[in-house]
Amino acid sequence: MKNLGLILLFVLTALKISAQEKTISGTVTADFDAIPIQGVNVIVKGTTRGTQTNMDGKYIIKAKPEDVLVFSYIGYKSVSKKVKNALEINVALLVDDNTLEEVVVVGYGTTTKKAYAGTASVVRSEQIKSKRFTNVSQSLAGKAAGVTVINTSGQPGTKSTVRIRGYGSVNGNRQPLYVIDGVPYNGDLSKINPNEIKSTTVLKDSAATSIYGSRGVNGVILIKTHNGNHKIDNNDEYAKIVENPFKRASQTPLSTFSIDVDKASYSNVRRMINNGERVRPDAVKVEEMVNYFNYNYPQPKDEHPFSINSEVVTTPWHDKTQLVRIGLQGKTYKNEELPASNLTFLIDVSGSMSSYNKLDLLKPAFKLLVKQLRAKDKVSIVVYAGAAGVVLEPTSGDHKEKILDALNNLQAGGSTAGGAGIELAYKLAEKHFKKNGNNRVILATDGDFNVGASSDSEMQTLIEEKRKSGVFLSVLGFGYGNYKDSKLETLADKGNGNHAYIDNMQEAQKVFGKEFGGTLFTIAKDVKIQVEFNPKKVQAFRLIGYENRLLADEDFVDDTKDAGELGSGHTVTALYEVIPTGLESDYLKKIPNLKYTKSEVNLNYDDELFTVKFRYKKPDGTKSIEMVHIQSTDISEASKSMNFVSAVALFSMQLRQSKYFNKASVSKVIELAEHGRSEDKEGYRAEFIRLVKSYDNLN
Structure with missing residues (x-):
């Protein structure tokens, strides 16, 4: 009876403690400009429980009144806040001006040597060299407390599975985070020569999560090489892009291409910048960068599944040329209005x-x-x-x-x-x-x-x-x-589909949450665009991006030629830079006079800059339907959306090392983006501005 009473007492106590737990939310900003900070680690002190702030600097976490929340982010001073009776805790982080001599930079966070030395296991080069190991993983076996190395087979050269905190985490995928010379490593450890390793430090529990947040939940293995600047092999593959040149309207007035609603390039570039990596030029597809954002085009009002919109302004990075925007807005259907789905998840579970x-x-x-x-x-x-x-x-x-x-x-x-x-x-x-x-x-x-x-x-x-x-x-x-990337783009392009790159749960929420219908439900297929420029008004034009979506002019009316698909609520934006007639330009070279061919310009249509034609098929159709839109010569003051799309295009050209951005500065990108920020409910435009500033600081 006495034992039963003790058991009941323990149960009631546990229930009482559990009942005290509550949900805390808040926003983390920078003290000097009050701009929200994404990626701040929010940890319950003394535990491995934590989260990170989203693109709006917001977080949600469960904690008890007696708990202390620790807010940390690289370059800023960490802040501790007692929960007590609060349901909302907002924090403004101060820039950390401490001397680097007292700080160990271990990744995307900083800590003092004293802070983690007591909770880390260190394997020195002498221990690694004392035995012959085929890879770095095996060198940890029996050398670091709480580290289990499992050999998946007896074959030489095969990978070993590493688990931190003992056999309790062997089941399930519990791969630790590897960081080599301060850079997260995602490759095959067997390719690293153990003799290059100076030391290997294993971080566990709060030491890992306080620095690396949720990424360190399975532990962190810090590898330091003798040279201290290990070059990580990068086997990412991208299709080579040859930038579109200017074309003379008097000779080739037509521009024909397939639409592209893919957005993979933006989230991939974002990942590179956030990781402090060099952005590879061929990884930057201008059209995918531009189409990542919604520009609030109006919904279609007729029988067609999309609306057509256009705008012409003076080019922000070149005051002698004009920038043309052509935008499509797909009809948006509510999820409950979508037809029944037959979905097959095809998931790669290879090594x-x-x-x-x-x-x-x-x-x-x-x-x-x-x-x-x-x-x-x-x-x-x-x-x-x-x-x-x-x-x-x-x-x-x-x-x-x-x-x-x-x-x-x-x-x-x-x-x-x-x-x-x-x-x-x-x-x-x-x-x-x-x-x-x-x-x-x-x-x-x-x-x-x-x-x-x-x-x-x-x-x-x-x-x-x-x-x-x-x-x-x-x-x-x-x-x-x-x-x-090149292989996945080919699959999406030729498979009547779309391609996205998921770098974090924020992007997953965008693709599967906010854009659920567009991801799954096609409203128009084989959508092609053909623009005819008026040579009387346009000396030359250049399609910005879409290099791997170009079509032959005759493909426009050929219904057997495949093109892009448009999903529910999807938008498509295309940009042209136009050189007006009579303007001398370094972008145009002189051409010889033709002997047998004479180009004649129709003197009519004095008030038309171009005509754009669209062809599309219904999702189950085989015959295309044509739409026509005519753009006048009027040059308007740039709308907020035009300012923002100009900023994204300009930044993309800078990343691509284009010869056409006229040496415009990154500050010009930020200025345009700020003017075009407008209503930004989801915070994507604000995130872009922070991304550009981060990139500028890296260079």
Whole structure:
């Protein structure tokens, strides 16, 4: 009886303590300008529980009245706040002016040596050299407290699995974060020579999370090389882009291209800048940077599924030229108005997906989508590694727990048979095809296919055949260091689909939350644009971006030629820089007079700058429909949206090292973006401004 009383006392005490826990929210800003700071680590002191601020500087965390919240961010002084009775705690961080001599920079955060020395296990170079190791992971076995190294096979050169905090975290994907010479590393540790290592420090518990936030929840392994500047191999692949030149309207007045609603380039570039990396020029697709943002075009008012909008202003970076904006706004449907969906998740679970920013990010990202499914929607899951297989047969959206369980059970390992996975996913999607419904395969991968059909050309041939089934495709890229952007873009382009890059949960929420309909429901396919410039008013023009979406002029009226798709609520923006007639320009070279051909300009249409034609097909149609829009010669004062899109285009050209941005400064980008910030409910424009400022500080 006495024991029973003690048990009841313990239970009641535990319930009382649990009941005291409450939800705390707030905003973190910089003290000197009151601008919200994204990515601030908010940790319950003395625990591993924490979160990070979003793009608006906001956070939400559960804590008890006696808890203390610690706010930390690189370059700023950490702040501690007692919870007590507060439900909202706002913090303004001060810039940290402490001398660097007393600070150890270990990644995206700073700490003193004293702060983490007592909770870290250090393996010195002498210990590593004392035995012959084939890779860095094996050198930690038996040398660092709380570190378990699991050899997945006895074969030489195979990867070892590292788990921190003992066997309790062996089950599930618990890969620690590796940081080499201060830079997070996402590659294969077996490629690093153990003899290059000076020391390896293992951070656990609060020492890891206080510095690296949620990324350090599975522990952090800090590797320091003898040289201190280890060059990380980067096997990311991007298609080479040759920038569009100016074309003379008197000789080639037509400009023809396919629309592009992909936005992967922006989130990938954002990831590079936030990681302090050099932005690779070919990773920057101007059209995808521009189309990441919504420009508040009006909804269509006629029988067509999109509205057409245009604007002409003086070019912000060149006062002798004009900037033309052409915008499409797809009709927006509410989620409940969308037809029933037959979705097949095709998920890469190969060994290359084992990193924290791949499969570990993929799972919660897909959960955002699952939570929005309706009873009439069905989901299947196909996975592929060395082979492909079905892990979930078609399951109704009202059985969300079953779908979520299947996602939670996914583990990474093996080679990458992407072609086989695509074959199986389409076979399953076709078997359960919904007539008049939304039939789509959603592929999630880093694009590193290495078994079976794997090259860009093989992928193109495969996916062109599969699109005949009427099943659409969405392609989601994850991770870096081995990211195959060119292959994923090819798949999305040729598979009647779209391509996004998920670098964090914020982006997952944008793709699967705010843009759910556009991601899944196509309202128009094979959308082509052809602009005819009036040579009387336009001496030359240049399409800014869309280099890999160009079409031959005759393709515009050829209904067998594939083009881009437009989803519910999607917008498409295209920009041209125009050189007016009679203006001398360094961009134009003299051309010889033609002997057999004479160009004649129609003297009519004095008030027209250009005519733009659009062709599209209905999602299940085979014959295209044409729309026409005429732009006058009027030059208007730039709208707020025009200022902002100009800022994004200019910054993109700077990153691409373009020869056409007229040496405009980064401060010009910031000025344009500030003038175009306007109403920014989601904070994406504010985030862009902070991104530009961060990039400027890196250079």
